[in-house]
Amino acid sequence: MNMEKPSLRKIIDANKETLESARNKTSRSSDRKHKYPVTDSGIDAHNYEYFPEKGGMVDYVKQKLVMLSENEKFRILDYGCGENCTLRELKNQLGNQSDKVELLGASAGDPRKHEDEVNDKEKGIGFLDLKSPSTELAKSNEEKYDLIISIMTFMHLPDPLRVIKQLYSALAIGGEMRIDWKITSTLIVDKDGHNYYTIAEKLLKLLTDQGIEIETFKNGMIIRKKDDKPLKLPVEYADVAEYNESGDWNVFYKLKD
Numbered sequence: 001m002n003m004e005k006p007s008l009r010k011i012i013d014a015n016k017e018t019l020e021s022a023r024n025k026t027s028r029s030s031d032r033k034h035k036y037p038v039t040d041s042g043i044d045a046h047n048y049e050y051f052p053e054k055g056g057m058v059d060y061v062k063q064k065l066v067m068l069s070e071n072e073k074f075r076i077l078d079y080g081c082g083e084n085c086t087l088r089e090l091k092n093q094l095g096n097q098s099d100k101v102e103l104l105g106a107s108a109g110d111p112r113k114h115e116d117e118v119n120d121k122e123k124g125i126g127f128l129d130l131k132s133p134s135t136e137l138a139k140s141n142e143e144k145y146d147l148i149i150s151i152m153t154f155m156h157l158p159d160p161l162r163v164i165k166q167l168y169s170a171l172a173i174g175g176e177m178r179i180d181w182k183i184t185s186t187l188i189v190d191k192d193g194h195n196y197y198t199i200a201e202k203l204l205k206l207l208t209d210q211g212i213e214i215e216t217f218k219n220g221m222i223i224r225k226k227d228d229k230p231l232k233l234p235v236e237y238a239d240v241a242e243y244n245e246s247g248d249w250n251v252f253y254k255l256k257d
């Protein structure tokens with residue numbers, strides 16, 4: 001007798017308690033405690049969480065600039081930049097070294113005040129509206145980024161693994177991504193649809209199995225790109241993303257055969 005295989009939607013509805021238990025393993029943004037006072041730009045918080053090295057984000061970038069040849073630029077993308085505060089503050093703190101960086105913020109819509117938009121143009125800080133259907137993060141190798149940061153963004157994405165692949169593709173060889181991958185409600189379901197894993201449990205293995213160099217910190221990871229091989233994630237988007245009470249997305253993926 002042929003039995004219809006239950007849809008992932010039905011499996012999810014029948015396993016509410018299991019899903020809630022799995023999601024409770026994931027660090028949430030409400031658990032984050034800042035060691036340092038957060039300025040209007042928030043760059044202090046970003047320093048210690050995303051750049052655990054001594055000296056934080058600014059010193060990290062300065063060390064990279066020292067290694068550049070005379071005409072080279074260090075290209076930085078802030079994915080989910082909001083009002084572009086982080087890049088604006090970074091530009092200010094770099095002082096006379098700021099002409100060695102190219103900065104681009106990307107966000108869904110442009111929430112910047114008019115004066116900040118004018119200020120960004122004057123300082124050469126770019127902005128990319130992700131809502132535009134023609135948006136491309138990197139159209140050529142020359143436009144790829146040496147550093148990509150994504151701060152407090154992934155919980156707001158209905159398809160975060162697709163974005164990770166896009167960002168990795170836009171990363172230059174030798175470059176780094178620093179992303180907040182743990183603080184999401186993303187779950188990965190096994191092939192039969194019965195066992196659920198948090199993104200924190202599965203994503204590391206999916207990446208390290210491909211030989212990708214990874215370093216983790218409290219709520220995120222550093223992904224280093226050492227060659228031009230494309231990133232492959234053997235999952236399929238389940239198309240059952242839900243907006244939850246916290247204002248984040250519950251996202252489901254299924255492992256491919």
